[in-house]
Amino acid sequence: MCCKGGIYIMGFLKSEKQSICILRGILISFLFTVCMLTIFSALLVYTNLSEETIKPVIITITGISILIGSSLGTRKLHKNGLLSGGIIGSSYILLLYLISSIVSSNFSINWVSIIMIIVGLIGGIFGGVIGVNTK
Numbered sequence: 001m002c003c004k005g006g007i008y009i010m011g012f013l014k015s016e017k018q019s020i021c022i023l024r025g026i027l028i029s030f031l032f033t034v035c036m037l038t039i040f041s042a043l044l045v046y047t048n049l050s051e052e053t054i055k056p057v058i059i060t061i062t063g064i065s066i067l068i069g070s071s072l073g074t075r076k077l078h079k080n081g082l083l084s085g086g087i088i089g090s091s092y093i094l095l096l097y098l099i100s101s102i103v104s105s106n107f108s109i110n111w112v113s114i115i116m117i118i119v120g121l122i123g124g125i126f127g128g129v130i131g132v133n134t135k
Contacts, residue, residue: 021076021084025072026091028072029069029070030095032068036064055112059116062123063119063123066119067124067130069092069127070125071131072131075131079132081132085126089122090121097113
């Protein structure tokens with residue numbers, strides 16, 4: 001369902017400004033993730049880092065990326081930081097898992113996936129609250 005000036009999600013995203021802020025937050029999160037994972041992959045190749053560090057580092061990078069993206073994305077909003085950040089975090093994770101299921105033939109939801117969903121949602125919520133309260 002659409003309404004004048006933007007996307008309509010359960011009565012929340014009524015304005016184009018809110019929609020743009022959320023899309024910007026998701027984009028910032030993905031860009032930060034790509035940059036940080038590139039650095040981490042170089043560290044894996046050129047140092048003696050153990051492969052056992054991959055899952056915790058990916059979860060940490062994802063959480064920090066969503067936190068940064070949602071805080072920067074919601075900075076121009078002056079209310080609903082909790083909800084906006086939650087939407088950014090959950091949309092990021094949803095897109096990530098959608099892309100993963102298309103690219104990987106043996107994609108499945110496991111404990112790491114559940115932890116990633118929780119970290120993404122919490123990171124988005126905290127980032128949204130930080131963003132709307134930052135000038």
